[in-house]
Structures are given as C-alpha cells and as structure tokens.
Amino acid sequence: MATLYDVARLAAVSPKTVSRVINEPNRVTEETRARVTSVIKKLDYHPNAIAASLKRQCTDIIGFVVPYGSDFVFQDPNMMEQLRGAHDLLTTEGYEILISAPVYKKDTLNEINRLVKHRNVDGVILYPSFGVDQVVQEFSEKNFYYVTLGLCFEDQQTNFIDINLTPGVYAAAKYLISLGHHHIGLINKPSNFFMLGKDDCLRGYQTALQEAGIDYQNNLVFEGDFTFEGGYQAFQRLKELNPDLSAVICSSDPMAYGAIKAVADAGLKINRDIDVISGDNLPLTHKLYPYLSSIHNPSYEQGKQAGKMIMEVIRSGQKIPGVTLNAEFVIRGKLL
Amino acid sequence: MATLYDVARLAAVSPKTVSRVINEPNRVTEETRARVTSVIKKLDYHPNAIAASLKRQCTDIIGFVVPYGSDFVFQDPNMMEQLRGAHDLLTTEGYEILISAPVYKKDTLNEINRLVKHRNVDGVILYPSFGVDQVVQEFSEKNFYYVTLGLCFEDQQTNFIDINLTPGVYAAAKYLISLGHHHIGLINKPSNFFMLGKDDCLRGYQTALQEAGIDYQNNLVFEGDFTFEGGYQAFQRLKELNPDLSAVICSSDPMAYGAIKAVADAGLKINRDIDVISGDNLPLTHKLYPYLSSIHNPSYEQGKQAGKMIMEVIRSGQKIPGVTLNAEFVIRGKLL
DNA sequence: TTGAAAGCGCTAACAC
DNA sequence: GTGTTAGCGCTTTCAA
Numbered sequence: 001m002a003t004l005y006d007v008a009r010l011a012a013v014s015p016k017t018v019s020r021v022i023n024e025p026n027r028v029t030e031e032t033r034a035r036v037t038s039v040i041k042k043l044d045y046h047p048n049a050i051a052a053s054l055k056r057q058c059t060d061i062i063g064f065v066v067p068y069g070s071d072f073v074f075q076d077p078n079m080m081e082q083l084r085g086a087h088d089l090l091t092t093e094g095y096e097i098l099i100s101a102p103v104y105k106k107d108t109l110n111e112i113n114r115l116v117k118h119r120n121v122d123g124v125i126l127y128p129s130f131g132v133d134q135v136v137q138e139f140s141e142k143n144f145y146y147v148t149l150g151l152c153f154e155d156q157q158t159n160f161i162d163i164n165l166t167p168g169v170y171a172a173a174k175y176l177i178s179l180g181h182h183h184i185g186l187i188n189k190p191s192n193f194f195m196l197g198k199d200d201c202l203r204g205y206q207t208a209l210q211e212a213g214i215d216y217q218n219n220l221v222f223e224g225d226f227t228f229e230g231g232y233q234a235f236q237r238l239k240e241l242n243p244d245l246s247a248v249i250c251s252s253d254p255m256a257y258g259a260i261k262a263v264a265d266a267g268l269k270i271n272r273d274i275d276v277i278s279g280d281n282l283p284l285t286h287k288l289y290p291y292l293s294s295i296h297n298p299s300y301e302q303g304k305q306a307g308k309m310i311m312e313v314i315r316s317g318q319k320i321p322g323v324t325l326n327a328e329f330v331i332r333g334k335l336l
Numbered sequence: 337m338a339t340l341y342d343v344a345r346l347a348a349v350s351p352k353t354v355s356r357v358i359n360e361p362n363r364v365t366e367e368t369r370a371r372v373t374s375v376i377k378k379l380d381y382h383p384n385a386i387a388a389s390l391k392r393q394c395t396d397i398i399g400f401v402v403p404y405g406s407d408f409v410f411q412d413p414n415m416m417e418q419l420r421g422a423h424d425l426l427t428t429e430g431y432e433i434l435i436s437a438p439v440y441k442k443d444t445l446n447e448i449n450r451l452v453k454h455r456n457v458d459g460v461i462l463y464p465s466f467g468v469d470q471v472v473q474e475f476s477e478k479n480f481y482y483v484t485l486g487l488c489f490e491d492q493q494t495n496f497i498d499i500n501l502t503p504g505v506y507a508a509a510k511y512l513i514s515l516g517h518h519h520i521g522l523i524n525k526p527s528n529f530f531m532l533g534k535d536d537c538l539r540g541y542q543t544a545l546q547e548a549g550i551d552y553q554n555n556l557v558f559e560g561d562f563t564f565e566g567g568y569q570a571f572q573r574l575k576e577l578n579p580d581l582s583a584v585i586c587s588s589d590p591m592a593y594g595a596i597k598a599v600a601d602a603g604l605k606i607n608r609d610i611d612v613i614s615g616d617n618l619p620l621t622h623k624l625y626p627y628l629s630s631i632h633n634p635s636y637e638q639g640k641q642a643g644k645m646i647m648e649v650i651r652s653g654q655k656i657p658g659v660t661l662n663a664e665f666v667i668r669g670k671l672l
Numbered sequence: 673t674t675g676a677a678a679g680c681g682c683t684a685a686c687a688c
Numbered sequence: 689g690t691g692t693t694a695g696c697g698c699t700t701t702c703a704a
Binding site for chain 4: 013014015016017020027028029032051053054055056057
C-alpha cells in the first residue's frame with residue numbers, strides 16, 4: 001500500500017502538501033493539486049484512517065451499546081428504529097456506527113468502558129440499565145462523551161433523549177371512552193426493566209379515566225415484558241379477571257401482537273368483540289395490523305436526535321440539555 | 337489520559353515490559369507484573385487501541401455493509417438475523433462490528449472501498465449487489481478480506497456463505513400435494529434484486545409438482561419484492577387468476593404476512609379456505625403466526641458462519657471454500 | 673526476562 | 689502557498 005510519503009516523493013511535494021490536498025484542498029494551488037491528485041490515482045493511494053485517528057485523537061466512530069443481549073436487541077423493532085435513526089443521521093455526517101450488544105448483560109458496563117476508554121469510539125449512545133448511572137457519572141467527570149436513550153438517573157438534566165408516552169396513552173384512553181368503553185385494559189410496560197419515571201403510560205391512562213369519572217381498577221392493568229409472549233399472557237389474565245373487558249391499550253407493538261393472538265385464541269374478534277390499540281406504530285411492524293389505531297412512539301426520531309446530540313456533545317465538549325419527545329395517538333380503521 | 341510511558345516510568349520498567357504485561361502477561365515475572373498492574377490501576381491506564389492498531393496494522397473491527405438503504409435494512413428480519421449471527425460470533429471472538437448501510441444505494445461500492453482501503457476495518461461481510469463482483473475481484477487481487485452472504489459472481493468458489501432454499505420449498509410443495517392440493521401458488525423471490533442462481537425456490541416447487549405429475553402453470557407463480565406490500569399484491573393476483581387456488585408458498589416472512597392480510601381481506605380464512613406456508617421462520621416474526629408451517633431459512637447460522645469465515649480468512653490470509661446451507665421445512669399447526 | 677531504539681502513517685506547529 | 693520537524697502511543701526487532 002502506498003503511503004502519503006510515496007505520493008509526496010512522486011509528486012515532488014512535501015508530505016504536508018499531500019495531506020492538504022486531501023483534507024483542505026482549497027488551500028493548495030490548482031496546479032499542485034492536480035499534480036498530486038494524479039499521483040494519488042496512479043499509486044491508488046488511500047489515506048490510512050488509523051494513522052489519522054492517532055494524530056487527530058478521534059476516530060469518527062460512535063458506539064451504540066445495548067445492554068439486553070443480542071437475541072433481544074436484534075429482535076426488538078423499537079431498538080431497530082432507534083438504531084436506524086442514529087445510523088441515518090450519523091452516517092450522513094461522516095460518522096460510522098459501531099454496534100455492541102454484549103452477549104451477557106453483565107458485560108455491558110465493561111464493554112462501554114472499554115470502547116470509550118480505549119479510544120475505539122469518540123462517543124457512545126447508551127441505553128439506560130442498572131449500573132449505567134455510575135458509568136455516566138464517571139464519564140461526566142472524565143469528559144468522555146455519551147448520550148442516553150432515556151433517563152439513567154433520577155435528576156439527569158443533560159445528554160438524553162427521552163420519550164414520554166403519556167400524551168399518546170391519554171389520547172387513546174380518551175378516544176376509547178368517547179366510543180362508550182368503560183372497561184378498558186392496559187398492558188403496561190414491565191417494571192423489571194431499568195426505566196426511570198416510566199409510569200408514563202399509567203399516568204395517561206389514569207388521567208383519562210379520572211376525567212371521565214370512571215373508577216380506576218387494579219385488575220384492568222397488567223404488565224408485559226415487551227415481548228409477544230408477555231402480551232399474550234397479559235391479555236389472557238385481563239380477560240379472565242374482567243369478563244366485561246371491551247378494549248385494550250398496549251404499550252408496545254410486540255405485546256400488542258401477543259394480545260391480538262390471545263384475542264383470536266379466545267374466539268373473539270377485534271373491532272367486533274374488542275378494540276385493541278397497538279403500541280409503537282413502528283413501520284417495521286404496524287403494517288401487519290394497519291387497521292389498528294395506535295400510540296405512535298417516535299423511536300426513529302429519538303435515534304436521530306441522539307445522533308445529532310452526541311455530535312454536538314463531541315463538537316462543543318459541553319453537556320447539552322436533555323430532550324423529551326411526546327408520543328401521539330393515531331386513529332385508524334373502524335373501531336366499534 | 338495516562339500513557340504506557342507514564343506507567344513504565346512510575347513502575348520503573350521499560351515501556352515494552354508494560355506492553356508485555358498487557359498482551360503476554362505470562363512472559364513477565366510475577367513480581368514485575370504485580371508492580372506494573374498496580375500502577376495501571378493507580379493511573380487508571382487504558383491502552384490506546386488506535387495506537388496499537390497503527391502498529392499492528394489491524395483494528396479488530398469487521399465491517400458489515402448492506403447495499404439497500406437503511407430503511408430497508410433495519411426493517412428486514414432476515415438481515416437482522418444475519419447481523420445478529422455475525423455479531424454474536426465476532427464479539428465473542430474479540431471483534432467489533434461496524435455497520436454500514438449507505439443511504440443511497442449507489443454509494444455502496446464507495447463505502448465498501450473506503451472502509452477497507454482506509455484500513456478502518458480488517459475485513460468486510462458483504463451483500464451481493466450490482467457491482468460488488470468487481471469490488472470482490474479487486475479485493476482478491478489486492479488481498480483485502482471479505483466474505484459474501486450469497487454468491488456475487490457466476491463462478492464464485494470461495495469466501496461465501498450461501499443459502500439454498502430448494503430443499504425447503506421442495507418439501508413444502510411435496511407436503512401440500514400430499515394433503516391433496518393441486519393448485520398451489522408460489523410467491524417467489526424478486527428478480528430485480530441482485531441474486532445469482534436464485535431460482536432455487538422455483539426449482540424446488542417445480543420438481544415437487546413434476547414428481548407428482550402436476551403440470552406447471554405460469555400463472556401460479558408471482559414475484560414479491562421481499563416486502564409486506566409485495567406479498568399482498570402477489571396473493572391478490574394469484575387468487576384473481578386462479579379461482580381454485582387452495583394453497584400458497586411464500587418465499588419470505590414479510591411477503592407471507594402481506595399474503596395473510598390479503599387472504600383476510602378477500603374474506604377467506606387460513607387453514608379453512610386456504611393453506612399458507614410462510615417463508616423464513618425467523619424468531620423475530622414467526623411467532624406472529626406460530627401455527628403456520630414454514631420454510632426455515634437459516635439466516636442466523638449464515639451470519640454466524642460468515643463471521644467465522646471472515647476471521648479465518650484474515651487469520652490465514654487465504655481464500656476459503658464457500659459454504660452452502662440448506663433450508664428445511666417445518667411442519668406446524670393444523671393444515672386442512 | 674527485560675530494555676533501547678526505530679517506526680507504523682499521518683497531521684499540527686511553525687517556519688519560509 | 690508550501691516545507692520541515694516533531695510526535696500521536698504503541699509494538700517490534702534486536703541486543704543484553
């Protein structure tokens with residue numbers, strides 16, 4: 001492989017001039033630029049990114065670290081959307097994305113530390129999880145760069161893009177009530193995942209009921225675990241305990257699909273016996289049930305903004321105020 | 337950030353000794369190792385991966401390049417499975433994965449070249465696509481390392497992991513015939529994607545029909561484009577042209593779900609009016625219709641083996657004979 | 673078992 | 689507008 005020096009020699013210029021032709025071409029006369037360029041072509045020269053990284057002290061690579069094991073991550077439509085958002089923004093801005101989902105969840109913190117401290121990446125986009133608060137704390141002190149997809153500790157003010165589902169769930173419940181439903185189930189987010197301030201679904205649900213003068217009932221709310229199976233079981237229990245159940249709000253797409261299957265297995269029919277509102281409205285999945293009204297979870301936008309924010313964090317060397325995106329409610333199809 | 341030299345100075349050893357403690361600890365006496373280790377801890381020293389990369393001439397990063405635009409890639413369950421397979425294998429072997437899906441398809445070749453020639457990655461896992469054959473050709477000559485997920489040119493003998501759907505489709509058709517079906521539709525792979533030797537579905541289908549003495553009919557075979565919408569439209573046309581249609585084989589999951597929706601929209605019922613065999617049997621999606629028999633596409637295994645192969649290619653500096661994985665047929669649920 | 677010196681390929685200062 | 693020099697932080701001969 002030809003090096004910068006080979007080019008310089010053959011073009012009869014200094015190494016720095018070659019470097020300039022590559023990195024700041026308008027600071028070189030057209031003549032020398034042409035000469036150097038032709039030698040570059042002739043030698044099939046390609047700048048060595050590693051050497052440049054060493055000198056520049058940055059790699060133009062952003063790490064995307066997910067703490068739930070690869071089988072979960074690559075099968076979760078939400079994460080794919082966040083990843084897609086981050087990817088789209090960062091690649092158009094000249095960054096690469098390094099994706100890391102430790103096989104064992106417990107390796108996550110090591111992995112984050114390794115990536116960042118070994119200088120493999122210029123910064124990381126992180127998922128909240130147990131222990132990440134300490135990592136983030138350390139990063140803050142040592143000026144390593146991160147942005148989190150959601151809150152990592154109670155009073156986090158900066159470097160996060162969070163999503164608030166309350167407005168979406170509120171509007172969904174409100175809508176169902178306006179259609180005459182009184183027994184509305186909620187398949188809620190799991191409580192055993194690490195998520196701060198995440199009673200957002202419940203809050204929206206409760207507020208809507210309250211405003212309509214409907215009493216809140218414990219046995220109309222069950223948790224899923226974000227999976228198909230979790231949604232399936234949650235619906236079964238809901239129906240078991242509430243024979244009058246006439247509508248269900250699901251807080252994520254995979255759980256909605258589980259619930260839909262449970263509906264069918266119970267011999268019921270959606271849009272006739274029961275109304276189901278699905279969870280994420282992600283393009284990857286919502287087309288499977290395009291007739292369902294849905295809470296729109298702006299995961300793609302979240303990923304995109306996280307990409308933008310990590311760039312800004314790196315550029316400025318400063319912390320950036322966190323951003324919260326609101327979910328919306330999308331009405332579709334024929335409800336009762 | 338502390339450097340190797342800082343550690344060496346404080347531990348009163350040479351830089352090389354520190355390097356040894358990190359990279360080949362058993363070639364250092366226990367005593368010095370302990371001393372050095374404690375200094376490493378004390379200074380919170382982390383080796384700089386970039387500097388090591390520059391010297392070692394490798395980054396321990398593998399590129400995963402997909403040529404279909406990010407909106408396609410991150411929404412295709414097959415690609416996610418391949419990515420997951422490659423990721424699982426490579427991360428446990430100490431490699432990182434850099435994922436790259438150029439926003440514009442036409443940038444793909446540049447992207448591959450850039451990643452490899454700039455030495456950002458030690459090797460790449462590639463998707464076949466228009467023009468990749470030339471890239472691969474050049475890589476062969478210049479000893480850059482690659483493995484392809486499928487064949488990239490007619491007589492490719494090495495450095496690929498391919499999947500042959502023929503046995504799966506054959507078995508599926510055979511099974512349907514054994515159940516008494518005579519009008520079996522095939523929603524085939526698209527022909528406008530770059531895929532070599534990819535009449536594998538059709539071959540399996542035709543062979544099964546032939547063995548059963550059933551005439552092949554052109555209007556029982558339609559292409560999808562790997563998407564939900566494609567499957568939907570393909571089924572509609574199939575049913576339109578073949579009122580007697582009683583079974584459909586889909587060559588991918590997303591197309592199967594499109595077909596399933598078209599079935600419902602036509603007022604028909606699966607397992608009563610029509611049998612549907614889904615395409616990929618991927619964990620990400622097949623649970624949505626767990627009662628459907630399916631052609632099992634070993635995408636995860638393909639990704640995993642591609643990961644293994646690229647490692648071997650890099651390690652040996654040699655080309656490796658290609659591998660073809662066979663799809664199987666999985667019987668489930670109650671068919672007619 | 674350990675150390676000295678050279679250099680991987682590039683870029684940032686600073687000179688001209 | 690261009691060139692010279694030094695050095696990013698590590699590893700790799702080779703010698704002790």
